[in-house]
Amino acid sequence: MYVEENKKNIPSVMFDADECADMIVRHLVEWHNVREVCYVSGPEYSTYHKRTLNSFRKALASVGIELTGDRIFYGIDWIGDYSEVAENIIRHGIPDAVICCSDFTAAGVIGALAERGVNIPEDVIVTGNNRNEPLEADYINITTVDRRPESMAVEAVGKLMALIKGEEYVPAPKRPSCMLRKGVTCGCEKINYPALARAAMDGMLSNRRSGFDSYYNSMPDTLMSAGSMEEMLWKLDGFTGYLGDFKGFWICLNQGVMHVPGERLEGYSDRMMVPYSKVDGEAQVGWKLSFDRKELLPKRLDSDGPVGYIINCLHYGRVNYGYTVLSYGDSGALFDKHYIMWLRYAAGAMDKQRRQIIYNDVVSDEQIRDSLTGLMNVRGFKKVMGQQCGRFDNPDKLMRIISVDVENLRGINSVYGYSEGDKVLQKLAMVLNNSAGEDDICVRVSGDEFFIAGLLDAKHPIDEVPATLQRNLETFNKDTTKDYGVHFFTSRVTAPVTSEEILDTLPYEANYQRTLVKDNRNKQKHKAVRETEKKVFDPEERKAVAKILNDDLLTYHFQPIVSAKTGDIVAYEGLMRSAGEVKLSPVAILDHASAMGRLDDVERHTMCNLFGYYHEHKDMFKGRKLFINSIPSCPMPDKEFEELCNKYNDILDKLVIEFTEQTEASSEQLDKVLERREKYGFRVAIDDYGTGYSNISNLLTFMPNCVKIDRSLIMDIHEDKRKQHFAQNIIDYAHDNEFMALAEGVEKVEELRTLIGMGIDLIQGYLTAKPSPEVINSIDRDIKNKIKECAIGNENKRARKTYFTGSESEDELALMALDFENYTEIFVTMKDLTIKGVKDYVSDTTIRIADDLDGKLKLEDVAISDNSDIPAIVIGKHSRLTLEIAGVVELRRPIFVPAGSQVDIVGSGKLKIDTSAVFGYCIGTDIFGNFGSIGLHMDGEAELIADGERSVCIGGGSAGENSYIDISGKKVEMLVSGKHVVAIGGMENEVRININDTELYVRLNCSTGICIGSGGSPAKVNIKDTVLRYDGFGDTISGINSFTEMESTVELENDRLEIMLMGKNIIGLGSPAGRVALRARKCEFEMVCEGARAFGIGYMNSDSSIALAECTGRIRVSTSDGMCIGGRTKNVEMKDCTIECIENE
Structure with a gap:
């Protein structure tokens, strides 16, 4: 067509x-x-x-x-x-x-x-x-x-x-x-002078800090700076906000196009790849999804009605990459003028990535061997071993990898120079070649890491290579004339040849097993050192420790643990200190206590003191968690621990027990930890992970709520690829198993930025806050802002994790606790639920209400951030929700109420909704959506702020069938800014609005704006016993109005209307084009209307009917074209009114 x-x-x-x-x-x-x-x-x-x-x-x-x-x-x-x-x-x-x-x-x-x-x-x-x-x-x-x-x-x-x-x-x-x-x-x-003025202001730098045309739009630079295709696509995701409120966006690329050289590529492949998609706000990046081009899309949007899809060719120069598909669902919306340039920026960045990939392909084909040793590198290993394994569908074959590490290469380089270290590596390469089997591959991974890879018969896995290698490594030192010896660590792993993934996973597993061997050897060294230290000690210190333990002179400092997304404090760690005249370090206390056999006293004092301190200072902790160090090899006796937990059972869910592996625990002692966690409900954390006795077995045994990555791995992690690799695997393992990862000892901004980019959940260290004897409520503002800044670029990579409300007995949720568990949204299926927040704590969560639910949700001191493009609360289809506000509830994203659903907001708290230009509405839908019924009936106060090109505070685009807006309450304030705005009502079709017994203040800053009414259809407005204060500034501004030619009705009774409007075309109450039946009884007017064309009530050219009875006040109009009360004489009726009309004074 x-x-x-x-x-x-x-x-x-x-x-x-x-x-x-x-x-x-x-x-x-x-x-x-x-x-x-x-x-x-x-x-x-x-x-x-x-x-x-x-x-x-x-x-x-x-x-x-x-x-x-x-x-x-x-x-x-x-x-x-x-x-x-x-x-x-x-x-x-x-x-x-x-x-x-x-x-x-x-x-x-x-x-x-x-x-x-x-x-x-x-x-x-x-x-x-x-x-x-x-x-x-x-x-x-x-x-x-x-x-x-x-x-x-x-x-x-x-x-x-x-x-x-x-x-x-x-x-x-x-x-x-x-x-x-x-x-x-x-x-x-x-x-149009106002439009000219806005255009001039938009051109000034101070007013152009956002928007696609802004000088500060960094989209092309940001995309071009990406180091990989995946990184570029994630960065592109950050700019999809420019596309508006779309439902789905897909990039469909020709299969293999990123690896095809040439300056002219035409046509489309039979199968298309989808490296990027975003549906209903959820983005995905990867190369796994493909589909037959005849289908145009891998999956359509779910909808009961027709859905529009906009397809554009994605090309750069004469290279056709494929096409993009953009859908605004069933809204009928279309992209704006910026979309074509947006696509050009994306295509340009894609072309840059394609050229880099093609270059890498050429280089990689030429570089499969290590230049120093002549052995294969990892790329060569994958290429050659991949050819040997064929289709990876042979379970009768095993791939075997023997990993080798030179322990003291760094020392050799330091003392004898790098040339000597290179000679050691070259000689080791010869040893590996001489030890390998006939078809084996010898590989240098990097630095001092090597491995030998080969295939074995699974039924008869005879392998002489390990023994041959061991003999040759022993001979390495015997035959040398050097005055130093070289120490090696080795490990061996196998896996059946049934998946191509083993080319990646098996070398890593071998490396990890070898690392455990090294850790165990270091552990024995440390143990020997400690045994020596037992014999040499300071008797005065020993005496001081005995007194500390006898008199319970332990005290504690508290170091904040902060969210890596917001910088908010979510927990503290209680760190042991000594009171009294002699000040000893925690390490010294533990060493002496261990030597005296009194670690159990340290454990008892720590538990009792910190349990009691939290209980006595609950208000100071404000619901945040407390991490308490424990020694699993010295647990408190069951009876004592049970008495302690019963005494403080009101705080157990706020406690996280850390297990410090100063001495290795037996399996029975670890089982006791798990049994107590199950019985008493406290949380568990693994401390110092990456050193000592902490290893993967502890993770598998505990399946903790949190793993703390040791400072030794965190220090200078931004400069060490190995540390990054190891830490990333810990973080990924934690997230895969639904627990959190915490970085200990963060001291540099560079470490912080690297860790947040890797997906760390929690931060602890001197950079955020030092330990202090008092519990602090917030970290330094600059550091908090730096955390937020680093988190913005990583936000799109967050894995979506949904908490489903459980049985009816679960009637209360702690928002901070769910954030601590890394949940990103709460799915409410219960008829009565309370979600509690913590003062000054801001969550990134989204609350979704199930379809067809008739229930009540109470929010208490909840704050939800704007770090998402999904509304803060999403009402399900055909649902009826009573939303109770308690305390202070602040939402930086809107409440979405679709057609057919209903929300009734009640409560004595304070509600503040402040949305950005991404949404442009507070309660209802955006201007393209159909909104449901909205009730605002609060005894407390409500403050609503909407900002966008087309903004609505309460309402949306079109009212659904039988939808209404009903407002009554103590005090409601609204601030709406944008080009075309409505404070209360809709942009299209008929809307019913009732306002009763309310103090309402509205301020509009816009080009075209309506306080109460409809932009394109008739409005039915009824206002009674209400004080309305309305200030409007812009081009075409009106109070209670409809721009449609169809008839609207406005009923006012016993109201006070204080209205000040300034602009080009001004109408206080009435319609410029249609018919408005306005009835006002016992109302007081204080109106000021100033503009090129200005009317207080009515309009000169309309067929509106105006009936005022027992009304008082004053209407002041300043204009060259207009009047205080306008309309055809026969349609204006005033009975028992004392309204002072002042024109152009």
Whole structure:
């Protein structure tokens, strides 16, 4: 199906240009008595411009005006200098009007004529055409037609459906396809100074810190800086906010296109790859998803009705990468003018990645051997071993890897120089080659790491290589003439050849097993050192420790543990200190206690003291967790521990027991830990992971709530790839098994940035806060902001994790606890639930209400951040929710209420909703959505702030069937900013609004704005016993209003209305185009309306009916066109009113 282009034997749809031309011509002739016209076209050879010219010829001929050849001037349209066109117009005699083929051409002609002293419209009228394609001409108000593509869309879909069904196409009833827009260039309107002022302000740097056109838009630079395709796609995800409220976006690439060289790639592959997709706010990056191109998409959006998909070719130069698919669901929305440039930025970054990948392919093919030793590198190993393994579907074969590590290479390099170390590595390579089997591969991984890989028969896995290697390594030192020996660690692992993944996993497993061997050897060294230290000690220290333990002189400092997403404090660790005259370090206390056999006293004092301290200072901790160090080899006796837990059973869920592996625990002692956790409900953390006795077996045994990565792995992690690799595996393992990873001892910003990028959950260290004897409530603001800054770039990589509410007995949830468990959203299925937050703690969670649920949700001191593009609360389909507000509830994302659903907000707390331009609404839906019923009935206060190009505080685009807005409460404040805004109501279709017994304050800053009502359909507004304070500033501003031509009703009773409006077109109460039946009884008006055209109540040209009874107050109007109370005399009725009307004083 072709649109606006005729193709032989292919169905097409053409726009009715005749209707647009006829509309402009009739306006010029009937309203301005134009008789002489010239026409400025685009290129003479352009089919489109020929068709447009013919339409205007016919329209002019129909009113008796002949457009001769000397009155037609051809330009370039869209680009170029119109000086020559202007000269030709003047040379041939200035006509009554100049009709241009487009608004852009009209703007160029106006400028060129004005430069030559021709005044518009005094000397000549100028009109444009096709206002919305692609640029509006608001700034200079060109008289033009607004082309509406709906009729073309209906015809295109009708023809397509007829083709699919094999039926004959039956044209739909014709509907208007354009609308006349009167402007200043014909004399019907005045210059739009507010729009000019906004345009000037938008061009200033101080006002251009956001938006696609902003100088600060870093999209192309950010995408080009990506080091890999995956990184580029995640960065691209961060810029999808520019696409608006879309439901789905897919990048579909030709299979293998990123590896195909050449400057000209055309067509599409039979199978398409989807490296990036984002559906309902959830982004995915990867190369696993592919589909048959005939399907166009791997999966459609779920919808009960028709859904629109916008498909664009994704190309850069002459390289066709594939196509993109964008969908705004069933909203009927379309992308804006920035989308094409957005795609170009994306395609340019993709082209850069393709060139890098092709370069890497070439280089990698040439580099499969290590230059120093001549052994295969890892790339070579994968290539050669992959060929040997074939399809990886042979369980009768085993892949065997023997990993080798030179322990003291760093010492050799330090003492004898790197050249000597290189000689050791070269000699070791020879040993490996001499030890390997006939078909084995010897590999140098990096630095001092090597391995031998080969295949064995699974039924008879005879392998002589390990013994041969061991003999040769022993000979290595015997035959050397050097005055140093070389120490080696080895490990051996096998796996069946059933998956290609073993090329990655098996070398890593061998490396890990070898690391455990090294750890165990180091452990024996440390144990020997400790045994020696037992014999040599300071007797005074020993005596002091005995006194500390006898008199319980232990005290504690508290170091904050903060969220790696927000920088908020979520927990503290209680760190042991000594009181009394002699100050000893915790290590010294533990060493002496161990030597005296009194570690059990340390354990008892620590547990009792910190349990008691938390209980006594609960208000100070504010619900945050407390980490307590424990020694599992010295547990408290069961009876004592049970008494302790029973005494403090109200805080057990706030405690996290850390197990410090100073001495190795037996399996029985570890079992006791697990048994107590199950019985008493405290949480468990593994401390110092990566050193000592802490190893993977402890993770598997405990399955803790948190693993603390030791400082030795964290220190300078930004400079050490090995540490990053090991730490990343710990973090990934933690997340895969649903517990959190904490980084201990973070002291540098570079360490912080690296760890957050790796997905760490919690941060502890001197960088965030030092231990202190008092519990602090917040870390340094600069460090907190740095954490947020680092987290922004990593936010899109967060794994989605949903908490499903359980049985009816689970009636209360702690929000911080769920965040601590790394949950990203709460799915509410219960009829009565309370979610509790903590003061000053901000969560990133999303609350989803199940479909068809009739229930109550209470939020108490809950704060939800704006670190997501999903609403803070999502009401399910056909659900009825009573939302109770207790304490202070602050949402930085909106409450989504779809058509067919209902929310009733109650409570005595304070509700604040402050949404960004991403959403543009507070309660309901955005301007493209259909909203349900909304009730705001709070005894407390509500503050709503909406900011976006098209914003709504309460309401949305269209009201669903039987939807309403009902407000009554103590105090409601609203601030709405944007281009086109509505505070309470909808942008389209009829909406019912009731406001009763409320103190309501509304402030609008916008181009076009309505306080209460509808932008495009009738409104039914009833306000009673209410104080309404309304301040509006902008272009076209109104109070209670509807812009539609259909009849609206406004009922006011016993209200006080304090209204101040300033702008170009002002209406306090009424409608400029439609019929408003306004009834006010016992109301007091204090109104100030200032503008070029301003009316207090009613409107001069409308058929509105106004009935005021027993009303008082004052209406002040300052305008050159307007009045205090306007309307046709017969339609205005005032009974027993004392309203002072003041005009232009």
